[in-house]
Amino acid sequence: MQKQFRNVVVASMAAAIVLLAAMLGGAQAPAYRAPRTGDGKPNLNGIWQALNEANWDLQGHAAGHGPVAALGAAFSLPPSLGVVEGDEIPYLPAAAAKKKENQANWTKLDPEVKCYLPGVPRAAYLPYPFQIVQGPQNIMMAYQYAGGVRIINMGPATKAPGDSWMGWSNGRWEGETLVVDVTSLNDQTWFDRAGNFHSDALHVVERYTPRSADTLMYEATIEDPKVFSRPWKISMPLYRRVEKNARILEYKCVEFAEELLYGPLSKKP
Amino acid sequence: MSHRLPALAVGLAVMIVVALLAQLPATAQTPASAAKAPAAAKAWMVPRAPDGKPDLQGIWSDNTLTPLERPKGLGAKEFYTDQELAENSKKAREGNVGEEGELGAARPNAVRYDLELYGFDPSKLRYTSKRTSLIVGPEGVVPPMLPGARERNAEITAKNKGHEFDSYLNRPLSERCILMGQEQIPMRPGANEGNLLQIVQGQGYVSLLHEIDHSTRVIPTDGRAHVPQNIRLWQGDSVGHWEGDTLVVDTTNFTNRTPFRGSSEKLHLIERFTRTADNTMVYQFTVEDPTTWAKPWTAEIAWTKTKGPVYEWACHEGNTMITTILRGARVADAEAAKKGK
Numbered sequence: 026m027q028k029q030f031r032n033v034v035v036a037s038m039a040a041a042i043v044l045l046a047a048m049l050g051g052a053q054a055p056a057y058r059a060p061r062t063g064d065g066k067p068n069l070n071g072i073w074q075a076l077n078e079a080n081w082d083l084q085g086h087a088a089g090h091g092p093v094a095a096l097g098a099a100f101s102l103p104p105s106l107g108v109v110e111g112d113e114i115p116y117l118p119a120a121a122a123k124k125k126e127n128q129a130n131w132t133k134l135d136p137e138v139k140c141y142l143p144g145v146p147r148a149a150y151l152p153y154p155f156q157i158v159q160g161p162q163n164i165m166m167a168y169q170y171a172g173g174v175r176i177i178n179m180g181p182a183t184k185a186p187g188d189s190w191m192g193w194s195n196g197r198w199e200g201e202t203l204v205v206d207v208t209s210l211n212d213q214t215w216f217d218r219a220g221n222f223h224s225d226a227l228h229v230v231e232r233y234t235p236r237s238a239d240t241l242m243y244e245a246t247i248e249d250p251k252v253f254s255r256p257w258k259i260s261m262p263l264y265r266r267v268e269k270n271a272r273i274l275e276y277k278c279v280e281f282a283e284e285l286l287y288g289p290l291s292k293k294p
Numbered sequence: 295m296s297h298r299l300p301a302l303a304v305g306l307a308v309m310i311v312v313a314l315l316a317q318l319p320a321t322a323q324t325p326a327s328a329a330k331a332p333a334a335a336k337a338w339m340v341p342r343a344p345d346g347k348p349d350l351q352g353i354w355s356d357n358t359l360t361p362l363e364r365p366k367g368l369g370a371k372e373f374y375t376d377q378e379l380a381e382n383s384k385k386a387r388e389g390n391v392g393e394e395g396e397l398g399a400a401r402p403n404a405v406r407y408d409l410e411l412y413g414f415d416p417s418k419l420r421y422t423s424k425r426t427s428l429i430v431g432p433e434g435v436v437p438p439m440l441p442g443a444r445e446r447n448a449e450i451t452a453k454n455k456g457h458e459f460d461s462y463l464n465r466p467l468s469e470r471c472i473l474m475g476q477e478q479i480p481m482r483p484g485a486n487e488g489n490l491l492q493i494v495q496g497q498g499y500v501s502l503l504h505e506i507d508h509s510t511r512v513i514p515t516d517g518r519a520h521v522p523q524n525i526r527l528w529q530g531d532s533v534g535h536w537e538g539d540t541l542v543v544d545t546t547n548f549t550n551r552t553p554f555r556g557s558s559e560k561l562h563l564i565e566r567f568t569r570t571a572d573n574t575m576v577y578q579f580t581v582e583d584p585t586t587w588a589k590p591w592t593a594e595i596a597w598t599k600t601k602g603p604v605y606e607w608a609c610h611e612g613n614t615m616i617t618t619i620l621r622g623a624r625v626a627d628a629e630a631a632k633k634g635k
C-alpha cells in the first residue's frame with residue numbers, strides 16, 4: 026500500500042516538474058512584461074506617437090527639397106534611415122511605374138493633402154498622437170488627424186460588411202503582443218508622401234508589443250498580391266505622450282483642404 | 295526518507311499549483327455571480343468594467359418616437375399612461391414620421407423619404423420612455439430665446455442672404471462634412487441612419503464613437519480642468535468624472551460657428567450617462583447659455599442596446615454633394631449672365 030502511494034507521489038512529482046519545465050522553457054520569456062488591465066491583458070491604454078520620418082517616405086533617403094518654394098526649408102524633406110525591413114518595397118513592374126508617377130505628383134494625389142482618412146498602417150505613423158482605449162471586447166484607436174478612428178474586435182473574428190478607409194480589424198493576444206488583422210481596406214489610401222500605394226487586395230497584420238513603460242514596438246506586415254511580389258514589413262517604436270494631461274485634440278482638417286478642393290468652384294468676384 | 299519524500303512532493307505540487315493559479319487573470323465579479331450570492335437583492339446591478347467603473351460599453355441606439363418638445367395642448371403633462379402610449383405608437387406607425395427632427399403623432403407628408411434604403415425602418419420606432427417630450431419639466435419646450443440671441447442669429451442669416459451659393463464658406467457645415475447636424479452635441483435622436491453610438495471604455499477614459507461622420511469623443515474621467523480658454527473646438531472640450539454609477543461629462547470651449555438651436559460660444563453642456571438595465575442607458579443633457587436662454591433646460595433620452603455593426607461614415611471622402619451644388623450654382627450664374635441679368 027505504501028509502495029503504491031509512493032509510486033503515485035513520484036509520478037505526480039515528475040509530472041509537476043515536467044509541467045514547470047514546459048512553463049519556463051517552452052514559453053519565450055519577453056524582455057519586458059507590461060502591467061495588466063483588470064482583465065489580465067497587457068495594458069496598452071494611453072496616448073502614443075511615432076517619432077520618425079515614415080510619413081514622408083517609408084524608405085531611407087537623404088534630405089531633399091520640399092514641394093513649395095515659398096515654405097523653403099521649413100517644409101523640406103527630412104533625412105531618414107527608413108522603416109522598411111531590407112529597405113526594399115517589392116513592387117511588381119507595372120506598380121513600380123505607378124509609384125514613380127505618384128511620387129512625382131504627390132501634392133496633387135496624396136490623400137493626406139485632402140484631409141482624407143489615412144488608412145492602415147499610415148494612421149500609426151502620421152506625425153500626430155493617437156489614443157488607445159482598451160476594453161475587453163473592443164479596443165479603440167482614436168487618431169488625432171482628421172478624427173480618424175477604428176475599433177478592433179477582440180472577440181471571435183467577424184467579417185467586414187464592406188470596404189472602408191480604415192479597414193476592418195480583428196485582434197487577438199499572443200503573449201505580450203496585440204496582433205491585429207486588418208482587411209477590407211479600400212484602394213484610396215497611401216502609405217506615405219512618397220507615393221507608396223496599394224490596391225483593395227491589401228492585407229495588413231500589425232503587432233503592438235510593449236517594450237518599456239513608455240514605448241511600444243510596432244510592426245506591420247503588408248501583403249498585396251496585385252501590387253507587390255511578396256509580403257514586406259515595417260517596424261518602428263511608438264512613444265507614449267507622457268506630459269501631464271496629454272490629450273488628443275480635435276483636428277478637423279476638412280476646412281484646411283476646402284480651398285484646394287472647392288476653390289475653383291467659388292463665384293468669381 | 296520514505297516519509298519526507300511524499301511531504302516534499304506535496305509541497306512542490308502545491309507550489310506549482312499556486313504558481314499556475316497566479317498566472318490566471320483575476321476574474322471580475324459578474325452579475326451572475328452577484329445574483330448567486332445568498333440573500334442578494336433582486337435589484338439590477340450595473341456590471342463593472344475591468345477597472346471597476348460602471349460598464350457603459352456596447353452599441354446603443356437613441357432612436358425614439360418621443361419628440362424633443364411637448365406636443366401642444368398637453369400643458370404640464372410630463373408622462374403618458376400606458377394606454378395613451380400604445381395609441382400614439384399605433385398612430386405614428388401608420389403615418390409618416392418625416393426625415394429627421396420631431397417625431398410623435400403621425401402627420402401627413404407630401405414627400406416620404408424612403409430611409410429603408412439606409413437600413414432604417416421607421417416602423418421599428420417605438421417610445422423608449424413614457425415621457426411626453428424629451429425635454430423634462432412642466433413646460434417641456436425650449437425656453438424662449440433672449441432678444442440679444444435673436445438679433446445675433448438674425449445677423450448671421452442676414453450676412454449669408456444672397457450669398458448662399460457663392461463658395462464652400464457659405465454652405466452649411468453638414469454639407470461641407472465638417473459637422474453633421476446629428477453629429478453635433480448634445481446628442482439628440484433623429485429618424486435617420488448613422489445614429490448608432492458605440493462606447494469603449496479603457497483605464498481613465500470613456501470614448502464615444504458616433505457613427506455619423508465617425509465622430510469620436512475620448513473623454514478623460516479624472517475631472518481635470520478644461521483646455522485653455524483660447525482653444526475653441528467645434529465640439530467643445532469634454533471632461534468627465536464619475537458620480538456614483540453616473541458618468542458626468544462637462545463640455546465648454548465651443549466656437550461661435552456651431553450654434554445649437556441658436557446658442558453662442560458661451561454654451562455649457564452637462565451630460566449624464568447612467569446604465570439602468572442591461573439594455574438601457576439613460577442619457578440626460580442640460581444646456582445653459584446666459585446669452586441665449588433665460589434659464590438652462592434639460593432633456594432625457596433612454597438609449598437601447600442594439601446590434602451593430604457601426605459602419606464607417608467617410609463623409610468628406612465621398613462628398614460629391616458640395617461640388618455638385620456649387621457647380622450647379624456656377625452654371626446658374628453663367629446662364630443668368632447670358633440673359634444679361
